[in-house]
Amino acid sequence: MSKMPNFVSTTNACKLCKPLGATLAFRGIEGTVPFLHGSQGCATYMRRYIISHFNEPMDIASSSLGEKHAIFGGGPNLKQGIKNVTEKFHPQLIGIASTCLTETIGDDLPQLLNEYRAMTQGESGIPLLVSVSTPSYSGTHMEGFHAAIRELVKALTKETEERTNELAILPGLLSPEDIRSLKDISGRYKVPFTILPDISETLDGPALLEYEKIPRGGTTIQSIEKLGSSAAVIELGWTIAESDSAGLLLKENFGLEHHRLGMPIGLRETDKFFKTLNHITGQSTPAVYENQRGRLIDSLADGHKYVFGKRAIVYGEEDLVIGLTSFLAEIGVQPVLCASGGKSGKLEAAIKEVCKGLVSETPEIAEGMDFYEIEKLAAELKPDILIGHSKGYQVARKNNIPIVRVGFPVHDRIGGQRILHIGYQGAQQLFDTIANTLLEKKQRESETGYSYM
Numbered sequence: 001m002s003k004m005p006n007f008v009s010t011t012n013a014c015k016l017c018k019p020l021g022a023t024l025a026f027r028g029i030e031g032t033v034p035f036l037h038g039s040q041g042c043a044t045y046m047r048r049y050i051i052s053h054f055n056e057p058m059d060i061a062s063s064s065l066g067e068k069h070a071i072f073g074g075g076p077n078l079k080q081g082i083k084n085v086t087e088k089f090h091p092q093l094i095g096i097a098s099t100c101l102t103e104t105i106g107d108d109l110p111q112l113l114n115e116y117r118a119m120t121q122g123e124s125g126i127p128l129l130v131s132v133s134t135p136s137y138s139g140t141h142m143e144g145f146h147a148a149i150r151e152l153v154k155a156l157t158k159e160t161e162e163r164t165n166e167l168a169i170l171p172g173l174l175s176p177e178d179i180r181s182l183k184d185i186s187g188r189y190k191v192p193f194t195i196l197p198d199i200s201e202t203l204d205g206p207a208l209l210e211y212e213k214i215p216r217g218g219t220t221i222q223s224i225e226k227l228g229s230s231a232a233v234i235e236l237g238w239t240i241a242e243s244d245s246a247g248l249l250l251k252e253n254f255g256l257e258h259h260r261l262g263m264p265i266g267l268r269e270t271d272k273f274f275k276t277l278n279h280i281t282g283q284s285t286p287a288v289y290e291n292q293r294g295r296l297i298d299s300l301a302d303g304h305k306y307v308f309g310k311r312a313i314v315y316g317e318e319d320l321v322i323g324l325t326s327f328l329a330e331i332g333v334q335p336v337l338c339a340s341g342g343k344s345g346k347l348e349a350a351i352k353e354v355c356k357g358l359v360s361e362t363p364e365i366a367e368g369m370d371f372y373e374i375e376k377l378a379a380e381l382k383p384d385i386l387i388g389h390s391k392g393y394q395v396a397r398k399n400n401i402p403i404v405r406v407g408f409p410v411h412d413r414i415g416g417q418r419i420l421h422i423g424y425q426g427a428q429q430l431f432d433t434i435a436n437t438l439l440e441k442k443q444r445e446s447e448t449g450y451s452y453m
Contacts, residue, residue, distance in 0.1 A: 010374035012391065014315055015341025017136035018411070019097040020046045021144030023060055023171060026095030026130075028197020028377070029152065030218035033091045035061040035311070037109060037131075038080050038099025050288040052411035054176075054203045059213070061094070063084045063102075070105050075112045082116055086127055092221055093128040093146065126444050128221070130155045140342045142317050145173050146237070146244040149196060152224060153246040157254070160229040166192040167280060168233040168256065170247050172240075172263070172319060173408060176204035177420045184224045185423075188286040189277060191276045194223045194230065196246070200353035204417040228254035232280045234273075235260050239318040239344035263319050264422045265430070266327030267296065273423075292424035299428060300331055308332035310438060313371070313378055316407045318342040318350075320421070324387055324406065325363070326354035327427060335363040338380040343368045371395055385438060406430070 023034035023046055043062040060344075061084075063077040078096075083323045085094055098109050109131045120126045132151040136143040149170060169182060179200040186193035201217025214416045227233075233256045235247030240260075242248055251258035257280070265275035275284045310333050314324045318340045325335045338351045348365045355362060364377065375395045378386075386396050386403040390412045396403035410416030420426040443450060 012370055012373065013341050014339060014369045014391065015373060016141035016319075017046070018134040018139045018144035018234065019040075019136065020049065020145075021097050021141030021173070021430060022095070022097035022132050022134045022148035023144045024050065024141075024199070024203075025148035025152070025197050026093075026097075027202050028199040028218050029093060029095065029224070030216075031092030031214055032218065032219045032423075033059065033061055033085050033089050033094050033214060035063075035081065035085060035094050035096045036099055037063045037074060037096055037107065038065055038101045040064045040097050042101075049409055050203075051410070053409040054415065054417045055417065056203050056205060056215070057211070058203075059089075065101060068099065069190045072167070074102055074107050075106065075115070078107075078109075078112055078170075079116050079119070082129070084443065086102045086125065089129045090125065091214060093130060095135045095152075096129060096131040097144065097148065098131070100135045100137055103133065103138075109133065116279060128156070142173060142319070142342060143241065143244060146240050146246070150246040150249055151246055152196070153227060153249055157227045157250070158223060158225045159254075160226065162229045164192075164226075164229050164231065166226075166230050166283075167228040167277075168247075168250060169193045169195045170233065170235040171195060173317065174236075174263075175408075175417055175419050175421060176200045177418045178422045178426070179386075179419060179424050181426070185277070185289075188288060189281055189283060191281050194227060195219060195229070196224060200257075228256070230256055232257035232259060234276060234280075235267055236263050236351045237319040238262050238322060239342065239346040242342065244300050262326070262354075263323035265320075265323030266330050266427050267293070267300075267424075268330065268354075269323060269326055270423055270427065275436075292428070295394045295426050296424045296431070299431060304332060306435045306439060307431075309334065311336045311373065311382065311386040312385045312387055313337040313339070313381065313401075315339040315374060315386070315392055318344055318347050320407045321347070321388075322350045322354060323421070324430075325351055327430065328387075329358035330354050331431060331434075333385075334359055334361065336361075336383055337364045337366065337374070337377055339366045339369040339377075340372050341367075341369055375399070376417075384441075385434065387434070400439045403418045403432075404433055404437050 019370045026034040041062040047058050063081040113129050132148045198219045202215045233247045233250045247258050250256040262269045264270040312333050351365045378437045389407045390410050
């Protein structure tokens with residue numbers, strides 16, 4: 001049964017804000033500048049979180065509204081801001097997300113952008129403008145992320161009578177390393193993937209001699225325009241609302257074969273991902289991945305005695321929590337709490353499904369959680385390990401519980417952008433990290449210590 005907090009206020013939320021997710025989605029589009037219609041503080045807060053995780057520069061433009069704009073409206077600031085960004089950055093597209101302030105005062109963002117388009121009609125160098133409604137009080141960063149992807153597809157994808165062998169992949173908020181892994185899979189199958197969004201370079205780029213105002217890489221606008229001609233679309237994420245699903249939009253508007261899968265974390269979910277690719281392409285799983293699968297199974301047998309029966313609290317984005325819980329159940333770890341700040345209403349059923357027949361007791365499952373409540377439950381449930389992002393560090397520290405950092409944000413360690421979560425190799429790295437984290441605690445707390453297992 002889902003356990004709900006017995007208080008009204010939120011203390012250290014287990015989620016981030018909706019427009020932050022939209023800015024991450026927009027950053028994965030080639031030649032795009034994310035733009036917040038709201039106060040400067042919103043952009044500063046989001047830049048801080050994104051930079052600390054990815055260790056990359058992150059520009060987020062803002063209409064910089066103040067007190068007077070809450071009364072008179074933010075339209076003039078928005079239009080001037082778009083003009084300034086166009087002149088300074090020369091973007092192909094500006095992705096504009098609303099904020100709590102502009103939604104509360106009632107700014108009609110689509111209408112304001114139509115007015116700007118009319119003002120600049122006939123001028124050269126005017127970028128495409130795509131907007132998304134993302135007040136923080138209406139959801140999490142993941143809902144903002146998915147809503148932005150849907151708006152990009154809605155605004156840019158064009159009608160076509162042709163069909164290609166290309167696949168549209170809507171991966172959700174994965175790491176740049178995860179996206180690079182999907183590109184490798186595309187190469188092995190020799191089938192082009194259009195990955196939307198693609199942050200593999202825009203948020204994890206090489207060192208350059210000169211600073212690029214807009215980082216190279218990202219999903220091209222031309223490839224988004226042609227998504228309607230894809231052979232099929234694979235959308236990762238069980239908890240995506242239908243109203244935010246770009247995959248369903250492609251199915252409804254262009255007749256694409258739509259496959260909704262969980263994040264391919266662990267053995268079973270990765271098997272399902274490759275099975276789907278094989279169905280669409282008519283191919284067999286490439287030998288390299290069969291070998292990775294075999295090595296993973298071998299390592300699970302080797303290390304099973306070190307992880308079996310351990311108790312874990314898993315927290316973070318709903319779909320990541322589902323994927324991690326599925327993997328923990330496979331390796332014999334007992335999830336005792338699966339917590340998320342999201343409120344999709346789909347978490348409980350998904351967790352029970354991935355745990356079916358593999359765990360001795362159904363974990364507590366909680367939506368709309370914050371870390372105040374997670375800490376209280378941690379004291380009662382006595383887990384051996386926490387698995388989630390860096391916002392759980394204080395819970396781990398106070399209760400002397402080791403923590404494995406995954407997902408977003410990881411802002412107290414380097415390399416968050418290089419964590420591989422998906423596929424057989426991602427499961428292999430995750431298993432090794434979990435096992436070694438448990439062994440390290442046991443070794444550290446041993447009275448005599450040991451240097452050989």
